[in-house]
Amino acid sequence: MGTRIEVQLWHADAAAAEKLINESMAEFDRIEDAMSTYRSDSEITHINNTAAVKPVRVSTELFDLIDRALQLSVKTEGAFDITFDSVGQLYDYRLNARPSEAEIENRLTTVNFGYVQLTPETSVIRYTRPGVRINLGGIAKGYAVESVIALLRKAGVQHAMAAAGGDTRLLGKRGENPWIVGIRDPDQEDGFVTRLALDDEAVSTSGDYERFFIEDGQRYHHILDPSTGRSAGELRSVTVIGPDATMTDGLSTSVFVLGAKAGLALIESLADYEAVIVDKEHRVVFSAGLDPR
Numbered sequence: 001m002g003t004r005i006e007v008q009l010w011h012a013d014a015a016a017a018e019k020l021i022n023e024s025m026a027e028f029d030r031i032e033d034a035m036s037t038y039r040s041d042s043e044i045t046h047i048n049n050t051a052a053v054k055p056v057r058v059s060t061e062l063f064d065l066i067d068r069a070l071q072l073s074v075k076t077e078g079a080f081d082i083t084f085d086s087v088g089q090l091y092d093y094r095l096n097a098r099p100s101e102a103e104i105e106n107r108l109t110t111v112n113f114g115y116v117q118l119t120p121e122t123s124v125i126r127y128t129r130p131g132v133r134i135n136l137g138g139i140a141k142g143y144a145v146e147s148v149i150a151l152l153r154k155a156g157v158q159h160a161m162a163a164a165g166g167d168t169r170l171l172g173k174r175g176e177n178p179w180i181v182g183i184r185d186p187d188q189e190d191g192f193v194t195r196l197a198l199d200d201e202a203v204s205t206s207g208d209y210e211r212f213f214i215e216d217g218q219r220y221h222h223i224l225d226p227s228t229g230r231s232a233g234e235l236r237s238v239t240v241i242g243p244d245a246t247m248t249d250g251l252s253t254s255v256f257v258l259g260a261k262a263g264l265a266l267i268e269s270l271a272d273y274e275a276v277i278v279d280k281e282h283r284v285v286f287s288a289g290l291d292p293r
Contacts, residue, residue, distance in 0.1 A: 001028065001032050001140075001141055001144070001164055001165070002038075002165075003141070003164055003165030003166075004163075004164075004165060005025070005028055005163070005164050006161070006162070006163045006164075007021050007024045007025065007148065007160070007161070007162050007163075008160060008161045009021065009152060009157050009159065009160035009161075009171075010157070010158070010159040010160070010175060011157060020151075020152060020155055020157065023151060024148045024152065024162065027147055027151055028144055028148065028164065031140065031143065031144045031147065032144075034059065034061070034062055035062065035065075035140045037085065037135050037137075043058060043059060043062055044062065044134065044135075044136065047125060047134065048132075048134065051125055051126050051127040051132075052126075052127040052129065052132055054126070055119070055125070055126040056124065056125050056126065057122060057123055058123055058124070059123070060123055063118065063120075063123040063125065065136065065139065065143055066082070066118065066125065066134070066136070067120070068139070068246065068250075069082045069113075069136065069138075069139050069250065070082075070113055070116060070118070072139075072247075072250045072251075072254065073113040074113075075266075076258065076266060078112075078113065078226055078227065079225075079226070079254045079257040079258045079262075080138060080226075080250055080253055080257070081111065081113045082134040082135055082136060082138070083110065083111050083112060083113055083115060083116060083132055083133065083226070084111055084138075084224050084226045084229075085134060085137075086107050086108075086110040086111045086131060086132055086133045087107040087108060087224065087229035088135060088222075088224055089133060089135075090103055090104075090107065091220070091222070091224075093211040093212060093213055093220070093221075093222060096213040096215065098215070098220050099229075104228075104229040104230065105229075107229065108228075108229050109129075109131075110129055110130075110131040110132045110133075111226050111229065112129075114128075115129045116128075116132065137222075138206075138249065138250055138253040139246060139249050139250040140249075141164040141165055141166075141167040141249055142167045142169075142202070142204055142244075142245040142246045142247070142248055142249025142250065143245070143246045143249070144164055144167075145162040145163060145167050145168060145169040145202070145245045146169050146202065146244060146245040146246050148162040148169070149162050149169040149170075149245075152171060153171060157171065158171070158172045159171060159172040159173060159174065159175060160172070161174070165210070166204055166205040166207070166210065166252070167202075167203075167204045167205075167245055167248070167249050168202065168203050168204070169245040170198055170199060170200060170201050170202070170203070171200060172199060172200055173199040174199075178197040178198055179197070179198050179199060180195055180197055180198075181195065181196045181198055181203050182194075182196075183195070183196070183205065183237070183239050183276055183278075184205070184207065184209075184237070185278075186207055186208065186209050186236035186237050186278055186282075187209075187236075187282070193276075193278055193284050194276060194284065196241065196276075198241065201241055201243065202241070202242055202243065202244055202245035202247075202248045203239060203240070203248060204239065204240050204248035204249045204252040205237060205238065205239040205240075205252060206223055206237065206238050206252040206253050206256045207237035207238075208221040208223065208231070208235075208237070209221075209236075209237070212231075219231065223256050224257075225257050226257070232256055232257045232259075233280070234260065234279065234280060235255075235256050235259060235263075235277060235278065235279050235280065236278045236279065236280055236282070237277070237278045238252045238253075238255045238256045238263065238275060238276075238277050238278075239252065239275065239277075240252045240255065240267070240274070240275050241273065241274045241275070241290075242270075242272050242273035242274070243272050247273070248273070251266070251267070251270075251273060252275075254266065255267065255275055255277065260277050260279055260285055263275065263277065264285065264287055268287060268288060273287075274286075274287045275287045275290075276290065
């Protein structure tokens with residue numbers, strides 16, 4: 001998944017614990033095998049190569065996650081849009097490469113979640129426009145950590161943590177105490193803007209410091225505004241806390257694109273979800289349900 005994967009759990013039997021950790025890592029691998037656009041043999045790559053030519057029947061699991069992503073697109077009025085990759089594939093943050101203005105404008109004609117059509121009765125997906133590509137990078141890691149915690153919960157584990165980069169799912173407490181989750185200072189790798197005491201929650205952070213390069217004083221990062229094909233520029237980081245890591249992952253991306261005012265309005269409209277926002281002036285803003293103290 002292009003990031004650090006971590007699993008912690010408490011168990012009375014060391015051998016059983018090791019087996020569960022191996023099963024957890026296998027679950028991450030299984031999801032990546034199906035949902036990574038970097039794998040030529042993945043299910044999502046097959047969809048991207050085929051769905052504009054003919055309808056594609058997909059696994060129930062992937063169909064349901066794409067459906068959830070499209071529902072979030074509707075809820076956010078397009079701020080979250082898995083077709084962003086029609087432009088996003090042109091960026092290479094390892095090589096400090098970005099598309100030209102003409103290339104962006106050309107590919108923007110294929111960025112619209114409405115071009116992805118689902119048939120629930122048969123789990124079929126098709127694209128209504130050539131050139132459309134989807135990428136679940138804004139939601140799949142959250143789905144993966146949620147799936148791993150579900151696996152551990154089913155096995156009887158009561159205290160655990162699964163993390164994939166900026167997405168973390170907590171099960172119960174950290175032993176007898178809450179988990180302490182630090183929200184990174186965007187300008188200091190080892191610094192924090194605040195810490196949260198959490199148990200049995202999901203927490204996802206999207207930041208402009210994760211994958212980026214700077215050219216002529218401008219920061220180009222991987223969180224693209226689907227309406228422009230360019231890096232969203234109002235915020236530095238967004239952390240969302242809630243009961244479902246799939247949602248916190250998608251929401252952190254959505255709020256980052258929407259900006260502080262519209263993003264907070266979105267969070268306030270959702271029961272059980274809260275947010276911490278760091279804007280480009282380094283101001284920290286909390287949603288109403290979080291006590292800044």
